[in-house]
Amino acid sequence: MKKSERINQILRFINQKQQFTLQDLMQEFQISKRTALRDVASLEEIGAPIYAEYGRYGGYRLLNQMKLPPIYFNNQEILALYFAMQSLRSFSNLPFQVSYRTIHEKFIDVLSECQKQDIERMQNRVSFQHTEQIKESMHLEILLMAAVQNIVLKITYQNSVRTIHPIAIYVMKGYWYCQAYDMDKTAYRVFRCDRITSAEITTIQPLEELKVITKQNSHSLWKPSDNAIQFKWLINQAGIELFEQEHYPSMKLIYELENAYIIGTYEPNELGFIIKYLARLGQTVKIIEPTNLKETLRQYYRDLLENI
Structure with missing residues (x-):
């Protein structure tokens, strides 16, 4: 990584932490202690409002938050972002009703001519194979926000009314799925999102233990029935x-x-x-x-x- 690019990233890093040590910089940016000291000196030269705290628990403190320069992406990061965007092409439904075409046009518009040429050359050398979305899923946004904000929803699923606490949504083989806890059946369930025909927010309080559940450990909620x-x-x-x-x-x-x-x-x-x-x-x-x-x-x- 070029020094100018690293200094830019360090500015964002310390602006968020407010308090940091040389060890923090060494670990975050995989640099030596000598390089970390030089980078701190460079920060002071460009006017970053930092001062040193000495002693056993010393380090550096940021006096106040800085106005950061615009985010800059290098060529490798731009290509990585373009690769990531390709995963959106096959989905007609995305949370927040964002379309691939709109994102792609805005992305391409801000690139330099040289970067556009790099993208064009990559398009001619890389083939992206997609699983097309099979059915429309109209309630992805409310399902995702309910999972993020620990909100219980009342949904209509295959003509039955269910009360669920969404945990996560994911896509597999062309279908969107919602991992959730079914409050009525007191059991973990996975719902196919295109089969959810309505979804509305309730005032029902979620179970405390569900507030710390993540997609990684949500499978721990699953329990087989006595007839399994x-x-x-x-x-x-x-x-x-x-x-x-x-x-x-x-x-x-x-x-x-x-x-x-x-x-x-x-x-x-x-x-x-x-x-x-x-x-x-x-x-x-x-x-x-x-x-x-x-x-x-x-x-x-x-x-x-x-x-x-």
Whole structure:
């Protein structure tokens, strides 16, 4: 990183922290102590209002917040942003009703001619493959803001009224999903967003334990019912890669001796879903239990053959 670019980033870093040490700069920007000292001196030269505090707990303090220079992106960052924007192209619905076309036009307009040429050359060398959004999801913004602000919603989902606390939204294989806690069923659920036909804010208070739930640990809310069926499938390395690309809260990967297995549970009404999931894994998986699942999978393949 060029010194001028690093100084610009340090200005933003200390403006946010207000108080910092040389160690903070060394860790944040991966620089030596000598470089950190030189950078502090450079900050003082350009008039940054900082002063040193001596002693065991000393460091540097910013007297008041500074008016920062405009954000500048280097060529590598611009290309990285362009790559990131490509993920928006396949979605007709995005939170906050933002379209890829509008963002793309504004982005391109502010680039220099040289940067535009770099983008054009990259377009001719890089192919972006997208999974197109399959159905419209009209309530993404309210679902996302409810998750961020810990708000309980009343939704209409497949003609039934549900009271939920959204935790996170995500997209997979062309569909938007909402991870949520169903207040009526007192259970963790995943809702397909295009099947939500209405959503409105309520005054219901969320459970305290839900306020600290994140997308990473939200699966801990999932609990099988008393009727859930346990399964265990032997899986090879190719299957492990498929599992890592697509799996669900009701299943996990374990290792026993030199073998890998997918274990978990499914509800009786999810049999069709489990069979289709197994079919996608193909020959990478072998059913250990329940044994009657083998015949159901065989019947699934027989039905497919009859339609050929």
